[in-house]
Amino acid sequence: MVRQDLRALLLLIAGFTVWSLAFVVLYGLQAIGCAYGWPNHRWLLIGAYVASLIPLAWLAMGKPVREGEPTTTLSIAAVWANRAALGAGILVFLPVTFVSACI
Amino acid sequence: MSDTPISPIRLHKELERIWMTPPGIGRLSSVNHTVLGKRFMVVALTFFAIGGFLSMLIRAQLATPNSAFIGPEIYNQIFTMHGTVMMFLFAIPMFEGFVIYMLPKMLGARDMAFPRLTAYGFWCYLFGGTILIVAMLLGAAPDSGWFMYTPLSSKPYTPGINADVWLLGITFVEISAVTAAIEIFVSILKMRAPGMSLARMPLMAWYMLVTSGMMIVGFPPLILGSILLELERAFDLPFFDPTRGGDPLLWQHLFWLFGHPEVYIIFLPAAGALSTIIPVFAQRQILGYRAIIAAIVAMGFLSFGLWVHHMFTVGIPHLALAFFSSASALVAIPTAVQIFAWLGTLASGKPKWDVPMLYVFGFFFVFVIGGLTGVMLAMVPFNTQVHDTHFVVAHLHYVLVGGFVFPMLAGIYHWLPHISGRQSLYKLSIPAFWLIFIGFNLTFFLMHLTGLMGMPRRISTYPSNWGWDWLNLLSSFGSFILTMGFCLVLADLVLQFRFGRYFRRDPWQAQTLEWATPTPPPSYNFAAIPRIDERADGLEPAKIGPLLAGGYGYLGFTRNGDQETMGVDMLTGAPEHVIILPRRTYLPLWTALATASFFLAMLFGLYWLAPFGALLTLILFLIWPANIGQTEDEGLIDIGMGEAAPLDVECPNNVAVLANRCALVMNATLFSSLLFGGLFLLVVAPNWEGLVPIDWPVWLSGLAWILSASAAGASWLARQRNLSGQNAGGFLLAAALGHVAALVMLIVLLTAVPNPTDHARQAVMFALLSFSAIHCGLAALLAGHGFWRLTQGYVSARRQTELVLAWLWNGYAAATMIPALGLATLLAWAGGT
Numbered sequence: 001m002v003r004q005d006l007r008a009l010l011l012l013i014a015g016f017t018v019w020s021l022a023f024v025v026l027y028g029l030q031a032i033g034c035a036y037g038w039p040n041h042r043w044l045l046i047g048a049y050v051a052s053l054i055p056l057a058w059l060a061m062g063k064p065v066r067e068g069e070p071t072t073t074l075s076i077a078a079v080w081a082n083r084a085a086l087g088a089g090i091l092v093f094l095p096v097t098f099v100s101a102c103i
Numbered sequence: 104m105s106d107t108p109i110s111p112i113r114l115h116k117e118l119e120r121i122w123m124t125p126p127g128i129g130r131l132s133s134v135n136h137t138v139l140g141k142r143f144m145v146v147a148l149t150f151f152a153i154g155g156f157l158s159m160l161i162r163a164q165l166a167t168p169n170s171a172f173i174g175p176e177i178y179n180q181i182f183t184m185h186g187t188v189m190m191f192l193f194a195i196p197m198f199e200g201f202v203i204y205m206l207p208k209m210l211g212a213r214d215m216a217f218p219r220l221t222a223y224g225f226w227c228y229l230f231g232g233t234i235l236i237v238a239m240l241l242g243a244a245p246d247s248g249w250f251m252y253t254p255l256s257s258k259p260y261t262p263g264i265n266a267d268v269w270l271l272g273i274t275f276v277e278i279s280a281v282t283a284a285i286e287i288f289v290s291i292l293k294m295r296a297p298g299m300s301l302a303r304m305p306l307m308a309w310y311m312l313v314t315s316g317m318m319i320v321g322f323p324p325l326i327l328g329s330i331l332l333e334l335e336r337a338f339d340l341p342f343f344d345p346t347r348g349g350d351p352l353l354w355q356h357l358f359w360l361f362g363h364p365e366v367y368i369i370f371l372p373a374a375g376a377l378s379t380i381i382p383v384f385a386q387r388q389i390l391g392y393r394a395i396i397a398a399i400v401a402m403g404f405l406s407f408g409l410w411v412h413h414m415f416t417v418g419i420p421h422l423a424l425a426f427f428s429s430a431s432a433l434v435a436i437p438t439a440v441q442i443f444a445w446l447g448t449l450a451s452g453k454p455k456w457d458v459p460m461l462y463v464f465g466f467f468f469v470f471v472i473g474g475l476t477g478v479m480l481a482m483v484p485f486n487t488q489v490h491d492t493h494f495v496v497a498h499l500h501y502v503l504v505g506g507f508v509f510p511m512l513a514g515i516y517h518w519l520p521h522i523s524g525r526q527s528l529y530k531l532s533i534p535a536f537w538l539i540f541i542g543f544n545l546t547f548f549l550m551h552l553t554g555l556m557g558m559p560r561r562i563s564t565y566p567s568n569w570g571w572d573w574l575n576l577l578s579s580f581g582s583f584i585l586t587m588g589f590c591l592v593l594a595d596l597v598l599q600f601r602f603g604r605y606f607r608r609d610p611w612q613a614q615t616l617e618w619a620t621p622t623p624p625p626s627y628n629f630a631a632i633p634r635i636d637e638r639a640d641g642l643e644p645a646k647i648g649p650l651l652a653g654g655y656g657y658l659g660f661t662r663n664g665d666q667e668t669m670g671v672d673m674l675t676g677a678p679e680h681v682i683i684l685p686r687r688t689y690l691p692l693w694t695a696l697a698t699a700s701f702f703l704a705m706l707f708g709l710y711w712l713a714p715f716g717a718l719l720t721l722i723l724f725l726i727w728p729a730n731i732g733q734t735e736d737e738g739l740i741d742i743g744m745g746e747a748a749p750l751d752v753e754c755p756n757n758v759a760v761l762a763n764r765c766a767l768v769m770n771a772t773l774f775s776s777l778l779f780g781g782l783f784l785l786v787v788a789p790n791w792e793g794l795v796p797i798d799w800p801v802w803l804s805g806l807a808w809i810l811s812a813s814a815a816g817a818s819w820l821a822r823q824r825n826l827s828g829q830n831a832g833g834f835l836l837a838a839a840l841g842h843v844a845a846l847v848m849l850i851v852l853l854t855a856v857p858n859p860t861d862h863a864r865q866a867v868m869f870a871l872l873s874f875s876a877i878h879c880g881l882a883a884l885l886a887g888h889g890f891w892r893l894t895q896g897y898v899s900a901r902r903q904t905e906l907v908l909a910w911l912w913n914g915y916a917a918a919t920m921i922p923a924l925g926l927a928t929l930l931a932w933a934g935g936t
Contacts, residue, residue: 002672002674002675005300005301005302005674005675006674009301009674012396012397012400013400013404016400016401016403016404016405017404019404019408020404020407020408023408023426023430026426027423027426030420030422030423031423031786031787032786034420035786035787036786045422072302073302073392073393073396074301074302074396076393077393077394077396077397077400078397080393080394080397081396081397081400081401084397084401084436084437085401085404088401088405088430088433091429091433092408092426092429092430092433093426094429095421095422095425095426095429096422099421099422099425100420100421100422101420101421101422102420102422103420103421
């Protein structure tokens, strides 16, 4: 029970923690790439965007509990939070695919 | 502890003797959360009155065009102080006070985790706030706006002490915020009634858990920014001076990295109050408990991804604008989840109307308008159009008054009977509400219009031919109606204390644990601590209260005259240990006075005196734990209900360890902000071309780190030896000496940095090396403290707290030295090919 609760608590913040890290990385790549005139800057940003969505999708689609474990308040809240984090990741980072990066 | 049961009256008297605050001058020694929570709220409401008076002056000035009521210099001080007082001296301390008073009662504890820290935080708040108000009375108040933008707040443009008053006064006040953040976080996780798992906590605790987490991460950027700006003003280190490689935008980033989450830090506790009050008046449990938890977590994180929407017009690339614009709009969704949950709770319940519900209605009306204008402002083109106009003033007041003041008033009417033991007679409450509601909307709704018509914020006067005259006059008229409403509320509260009618337990038929205490509550809250076997927002306080008062529950007795409460497992709420809280003492007051001496010395430019103030503060802090702890292993002790648990000092996961981990996270956030600042200047700031690389002794950096890492290793070995029952003293001394040696190396490195006032590169290197040097000193101090406690007999294989703390701080010093020295080296090489 303790292990399940601990896993649910960690899952509750996991999605948005990944989202925050992706936010920092993308914002940093955008700023540094512009400052130093990186070639293929756009593709690098898109690559980072896609890479950030993989763990977010994994967290959002994963089962909240393991086989034989009961569904709990925290595990359900964790699923919803992780799905929200995936949605936030798709929407907030989408502009890297089409918006001018350095102007 | 007695073997025979004692009467409830006698139990009450014995507990009161242990926990009470003495009368007279002895009140200054209080560390009790009920007393200090009330003090926080009274002082915060006093500052609210001062801030409100200042707003009256602003509206009197703007009531008519070409007004000569107050000149621009005084006006600048007044609007700066209005914002500063309302944000830093009212809103944050008000909810801190509420939470300090209420949280232990809601969770089934007898106090917060660190009562002396609560008292120290209160004194810092009082003294820091007093510095700001006295400066205003002397005509030297801050006058650069509540967000202190550089270069306006830099020395050349604000040569007096006005900006220093803000930077030092607010940093002094923020000590209370950071101490409260750690204390709230730890108290929620470790100090609940046994059986109250995380999933059984009332929503207020979830809101405060996330809020305190946000404060732990959100406040350090502001504190760092204030330190850097004060270093620039006092010692000419050019962090924000573009002519010497600094950048004013760095201040904006650091300020708003704090400033935007701050809005949610203020809103979330208010939302927690709403989530507690609405179910009481809807007469059903909250709808969407799990969805609200997910929404709070989402808001907590998303709020850190919005800060640049305060900077849309400073010239940021479109892509960055798009990130922050979409995140700003997105945060409306978790907010809406909560609003729909509250509406759903009301719709599916049997709502009963009473005065708190009037303010809940006011909240819905005002806050939703503020939220919608927030979504408008999240759109970059619209934001650019109304930037720095009164539209923004209207929006922020709709959000902050709607999202904090209306829920606060609902909370006051709901919980004041808990404090006073009396219920309001409601003669004045209803007209007071309508005056506030009408006055507020008249004042601020019209500002949307003046803003859209182009009226800039912060102007002290305006010509009469721009069509703003009537709108401003009506706005000012509305503000006086609003003030009358607040005066009626004040009168109503005073009358409630004087003439309100007494009631028996739980007058609202609420379902949370705070109503199970007697009202007004005794200093120890609960004569016995309950066991919670269901969600803690569906209890029956009227039934539980008498049982607890009779001593039925955990710790329903006294033992050795100690202040005992329960510590639980963070997740399951299973009883884990007995926490013995420190007794009342004047030490927090003396320590806050010593801290004040440091800040005042800095404020008046007595820089030679400031280190003595800091040293005195440190010495007093070291005295705090002098007689706390155990010199023998006690093993399991009786906790009532036929169960036993160890004392906190014998539990490896005690509150002191968790609090220090939180402090390190907070510290790491400050350090990350410093690294961000250094990289930001290196990458973005002007005037970095043509720099000559510095002849940097890399070998000395390496040697400093090897010494620090060795010290950290020694502290780890000390802990391991202690765990296996061997003497750890030698390794602790080695750790202390290792970090002293590393400190010396860093001081030598500091002398290798060319004049830090020449360029921001050297200034950042100076800051990085100073950070590491200070942390080497702290690590040595913690190792030395562990050694001293060991020699005093407070440490054993079971009582290992001091050694865990020594390892944490020594390891942290070594870990942070790597990026600090790495960035310093990178900066030293800047300009090379």
